[in-house]
Amino acid sequence: xxxxxxxxxxxxxxxxxxxxxxxxxxxxxxxxxxxxxxxxxxxxxxxxxxxxx
Numbered sequence: 001x002x003x004x005x006x007x008x009x010x011x012x013x014x015x016x017x018x019x020x021x022x023x024x025x026x027x028x029x030x031x032x033x034x035x036x037x038x039x040x041x042x043x044x045x046x047x048x049x050x051x052x053x
Contacts, residue, residue, distance in 0.1 A: 016052040019051050019052065020052035023045075023047045023051065024048045026041075026044050027041040027045050027048060028041075030044065
């Protein structure tokens, strides 16, 4: 079980994925908000895309 978890986390830690992780998590949380979630998350998605294309 722990090996599977490590294998799933490793791609996030490679390159700039670690730096973009907070942006991606914040975006995912905002997208849960009804009506305005996707609109509010758009700038954060752009930020994450710039950090880790």
